[in-house]
Amino acid sequence: MRYAPAILVGRSVRTLARLRKPGGGSAVPGLVVNRIAPGYLAHALNSFAGGLVIVSGSSGKSTTTKMLVAALRAHGRSVFTNPSTANISQGLTSALLEEADLSGRIARDIAVLEMDEGHGALIAPQLSPRVVALTNVMVDQIDRFHDPEMVAGMLARIAHRATGTVVVNADDAHLVELAEALHDRVQFLRFGVTTEVLDRSRHGLGHARQSEERLPAADGVLVTAVDGRLATLSVDGFEHTINLPARGVHYATDAAAALATAKAVLGEAFDAGVACAAIGAIPPVFGRGEVVSIDGQNVEFVLVQNPASFQLNIDTVDTDAPKLFAIGSDVRDPSYFWPVDTSALGSVDIVSGSKAAELALQLAYDDVRIGRVEDDLARAIDDFLAAPPPSRGMKTIIFSADSMRRTRAHLGLTADTEVVS
Amino acid sequence: MTVSITVAVIAPSLLNTNGDAENAQVLARRARWGGAEAVVVPVEHPDDLPPDPDAIVIGSGSDADLEAARDLLLAIHDELRVAATRGVPILAVGTGLELLSWGIEHDDNTVTEGLGLVAGRAVANTARVSDDIVVASPRFGRLVGFENHARAYVGAEGSPLGRVAYGVGNGRDSSQEGVVMGEVIGTHLHGPLLAKNPAMADHLLASMFTRLGAGYVAGERAVEADKHAARARAAILERLGQTAD
Numbered sequence: 001m002r003y004a005p006a007i008l009v010g011r012s013v014r015t016l017a018r019l020r021k022p023g024g025g026s027a028v029p030g031l032v033v034n035r036i037a038p039g040y041l042a043h044a045l046n047s048f049a050g051g052l053v054i055v056s057g058s059s060g061k062s063t064t065t066k067m068l069v070a071a072l073r074a075h076g077r078s079v080f081t082n083p084s085t086a087n088i089s090q091g092l093t094s095a096l097l098e099e100a101d102l103s104g105r106i107a108r109d110i111a112v113l114e115m116d117e118g119h120g121a122l123i124a125p126q127l128s129p130r131v132v133a134l135t136n137v138m139v140d141q142i143d144r145f146h147d148p149e150m151v152a153g154m155l156a157r158i159a160h161r162a163t164g165t166v167v168v169n170a171d172d173a174h175l176v177e178l179a180e181a182l183h184d185r186v187q188f189l190r191f192g193v194t195t196e197v198l199d200r201s202r203h204g205l206g207h208a209r210q211s212e213e214r215l216p217a218a219d220g221v222l223v224t225a226v227d228g229r230l231a232t233l234s235v236d237g238f239e240h241t242i243n244l245p246a247r248g249v250h251y252a253t254d255a256a257a258a259l260a261t262a263k264a265v266l267g268e269a270f271d272a273g274v275a276c277a278a279i280g281a282i283p284p285v286f287g288r289g290e291v292v293s294i295d296g297q298n299v300e301f302v303l304v305q306n307p308a309s310f311q312l313n314i315d316t317v318d319t320d321a322p323k324l325f326a327i328g329s330d331v332r333d334p335s336y337f338w339p340v341d342t343s344a345l346g347s348v349d350i351v352s353g354s355k356a357a358e359l360a361l362q363l364a365y366d367d368v369r370i371g372r373v374e375d376d377l378a379r380a381i382d383d384f385l386a387a388p389p390p391s392r393g394m395k396t397i398i399f400s401a402d403s404m405r406r407t408r409a410h411l412g413l414t415a416d417t418e419v420v421s
Numbered sequence: 422m423t424v425s426i427t428v429a430v431i432a433p434s435l436l437n438t439n440g441d442a443e444n445a446q447v448l449a450r451r452a453r454w455g456g457a458e459a460v461v462v463p464v465e466h467p468d469d470l471p472p473d474p475d476a477i478v479i480g481s482g483s484d485a486d487l488e489a490a491r492d493l494l495l496a497i498h499d500e501l502r503v504a505a506t507r508g509v510p511i512l513a514v515g516t517g518l519e520l521l522s523w524g525i526e527h528d529d530n531t532v533t534e535g536l537g538l539v540a541g542r543a544v545a546n547t548a549r550v551s552d553d554i555v556v557a558s559p560r561f562g563r564l565v566g567f568e569n570h571a572r573a574y575v576g577a578e579g580s581p582l583g584r585v586a587y588g589v590g591n592g593r594d595s596s597q598e599g600v601v602m603g604e605v606i607g608t609h610l611h612g613p614l615l616a617k618n619p620a621m622a623d624h625l626l627a628s629m630f631t632r633l634g635a636g637y638v639a640g641e642r643a644v645e646a647d648k649h650a651a652r653a654r655a656a657i658l659e660r661l662g663q664t665a666d
Contacts, residue, residue, distance in 0.1 A: 333553075333567040335612020338440030357652035361616055364646040365443075365450050373649070 057135030328402030454640030481515025
């Protein structure tokens with residue numbers, strides 16, 4: 001009962017936070033408990049009977065985690081999982097406190113955690129995950145982490161903690177090398193795509209360094225065909241058809257990662273048919289906001305009004321999605337937005353609105369890559385919509401209220417349907 | 422040898438209403454872009470204060486948190502004084518400046534004692550000021566920012582940060598803004614003033630690097646960010662009818 005006092009304090013803080021702001025204050029109990037009982041987070045995460053599973057990588061970890069959790073639950077396993085947040089330690093501790101008894105334990109079989117590679121590498125030394133699944137090392141995000149080698153190093157630190165199995169993408173040369181270095185210590189499961197699938201994907205797979213050879217079908221979980229939102233995967237030599245939450249070979253690869261990881265976790269109990277059905281049933285993935293169809297292409301609108309909604313809404317924006325970000329004259333002085341961490345956006349294709357330069361300045365200091373700054377919002381919108389459709393994710397327009405009104409007026413959208421945020 | 426920079430930011434949970442505490446991140450980023458290692462250490466408790474910080478940032482908060490912020494500052498009073506004497510840059514914004522002064526005189530005639538680290542005191546003003554501000558500073562060139570404060574500041578006439586070209590600044594018809602003592606800078610320019618005024622940021626960084634026996638050169642990415650700063654400044658100056666940079 002070492003952590004009982006800290007847990008009681010955490011519960012009181014949560015109650016106080018909710019009295020002050022109903023439904024809010026979610027990270028505060030975690031902040032407090034991490035301060036007074038710094039060992040609690042690792043203790044709780046290491047105490048699941050069925051073990052801890054960590055999913056990390058540059059891209060696709062959020063979808064892979066959702067798919068894996070669905071597959072495990074379909075096998076009757078009770079799973080603890082984390083909402084993806086910017087500050088993983090505080091958010092995780094707060095989420096654990098929601099379910100912990102006084103000894104700090106959670107009455108669930110397995111914990112499945114999605115970890116940002118940076119945060120993951122920081123807390124990994126204290127964790128003993130049974131399974132670590134690594135999706136990829138992508139060039140997309142190098143502006144956050146300087147270079148792919150740095151990302152690979154962070155993922156290696158996480159993989160190094162695995163006690164049972166490491167699941168890696170066989171098409172990613174960084175991950176294959178990482179796996180080979182750990183060869184005598186843990187088991188390996190691999191997933192990947194066939195030569196045919198690779199040849200048909202116009203923009204490639206996006207790995208910082210692609211493996212020279214494709215995975216043979218007998219050696220793991222393989223994506224053998226992708227057609228819109230339908231994919232065919234080979235598991236243990238048997239073909240399965242699966243419904244993807246969105247179009248694209250990336251989502252099929254996420255499904256392959258989830259299947260391989262579920263197999264590593266469940267062992268003999270793994271049933272590929274059950275897992276595929278569960279993955280196919282998860283709802284389409286969109287960020288927070290409204291999806292609008294403009295001339296046949298879907299575009300997501302995300303509204304930012306104050307620092308809290310700003311942070312919450314951009315944290316759910318798909319890093320891989322093309323983005324237009326506009327702040328208008330409704331924001332007199334954008335200083336108060338600076339406490340918002342915008343780094344999760346990764347990149348913004350066009351920065352616009354009457355406060356474009358000030359927004360670009362904040363994004364630059366958060367290491368967000370900026371395509372261009374276009375003061376004229378109408379022109380920015382036209383150029384953004386005219387760009388080719390993305391290989392992954394949906395074009396996303398993030399705006400303040402004023403820029404939202406101007407965008408809707410420019411596109412001839414009715415003003416009475418307000419953005420749900 | 423790589424230069425290693427530690428920026429302490431005091432009570433960001435209380436003193437970051439306008440994003441002023443983010444100036445610590447601005448210094449750390451620019452230091453990294455200039456090839457150094459840099460960390461920002463939030464100081465919410467006296468024990469959090471790193472032993473020999475290379476810069477200290479104190480942001481602005483609401484009056485409800487004045488006492489709590491002052492008590493934390495009092496607990497690290499000696500360390501702040503030693504840092505100031507050693508030439509460690511200390512940037513104090515709004516309430517942060519007021520708390521480093523002799524004290525704050527409230528409307529109800531009560532006084533919040535300050536640390537007395539810089540000359541001057543905060544006194545009642547006729548109305549809250551909330552508008553753009555442009556300051557001509559002999560040391561940092563033209564400063565562009567936003568001010569948002571309820572009180573005036575008197576007693577800094579001997580060493581102000583600069584002369585007000587647009588806005589109010591210290592008020593009471595002084596036409597002056599802020600206070601400077603060595604590398605201690607107090608100002609009403611809130612928010613990310615170091616990002617919008619990179620000349621000031623680089624002055625502080627040069628002084629930090631020099632203390633560590635190294636030279637500072639702005640990195641490529643700082644030069645890129647400064648282009649956004651130049652455009653933001655140009656838009657504000659044009660709106661205010663001021664001459665361009």
